[in-house]
Amino acid sequence: MVTPAGQDASCCIPLTAAPITPDDATELSRKFKALADPTRVRLLSLVAAHEGGEACVCDITEPVGLSQPTVSHHLKILVETGLLAREQRGTWAFYSVVPGALGHLSDVLRDPTARETQGLVKG
Amino acid sequence: MVTPAGQDASCCIPLTAAPITPDDATELSRKFKALADPTRVRLLSLVAAHEGGEACVCDITEPVGLSQPTVSHHLKILVETGLLAREQRGTWAFYSVVPGALGHLSDVLRDPTARETQGLVKG
Known part of the structure; x- marks a missing residue:
């Protein structure tokens, strides 16, 4: 990236990675909106905490203290936004957590230096 | 975890990690709510993409195509929710990304097996 001529260089820090595209940001904000609810955060965490990263509605209804229809409603939203995958067996x-559902942003939020290893474009 | 007697064992998967507490889920859902907006997702990504994981308002206003007061408003929300840190220099x-702002949930969303290395309690 070239610093525009005449701009105060003292305030400008160069880009070292490719920021997210507007379309990806819109898609990600939909997923974050699905997680802007304490019950859905707990459900996602509960699914991930089970062996193999998957759980049945029957495994997670009791811990959140809600009815099975209510839990199923929240799980449906997490599936629709691509945060959980659902598989019917009998x-x-x-339900299982979708790996990489938040793309490299989850790395950014985990550790700002993690993106250095993600193979993103260097500026 | 002990499977309750009489419950259909075929549906039950044991816990292998500690799920999030209700208080932590509430705190995290506040942060996700702050990210339920495409502009704020882009700003967070833009800050993280700059050298050293930090950027000035002047670095990120032009890429999002909004006025500096609007960008400052969004940045303030990201700071208030603990996703960005703000430091005045002259x-x-x-602004810089707060490492670990989403706790182990960002690992879960990155890779469901990542939590195995987080030292969480085994069931």
Whole structure:
């Protein structure tokens, strides 16, 4: 990146990675909106905390203290936004966390230096 | 974790990590709410993409195509929710991503197996 002529260089820090595109930002903000609810954050965490990173509605209804229809409603929103995957096996539906659902932004929020290893474009 | 007697064992998967507490879920959902906006997702990504993981308002106003007061308003929300840190240096305010702002949930969303290395309690 070239610093525009005449701009106060003392305030300007160069880009070292490719920022997110507007379209990706819109898609990600939809996922964050789905997580702007304490119950859905707990459900996502509960699914991830089970063996193999997957759980059945029956495993996670009791810990959140809500009815199964309410839990199923929240899980549906997490599936629709691509944060959880759902697989029907006989009587039960199993839910698992979708890896990389938040793209490199989850790395950024984990550790700002993590993106250095993500192979993003250097400026 | 002990499977309750009489429950259909075929549907039950054991816990292998500690799920998030209700208080932490509430705190995290506030941060996700701050990110339920495409502009704020872009700003967070832009800050992280700059050298050293920090940027000045002057670095990120032009890329998002908004006025500096509007950008400052969005940055203030990201600071208030603990996603960005703000440091005043002379004329300019510099913003940096707060590492670990989403706790182990950002690891869960990055890779469901990542939590295995987080030292969380095994069930």
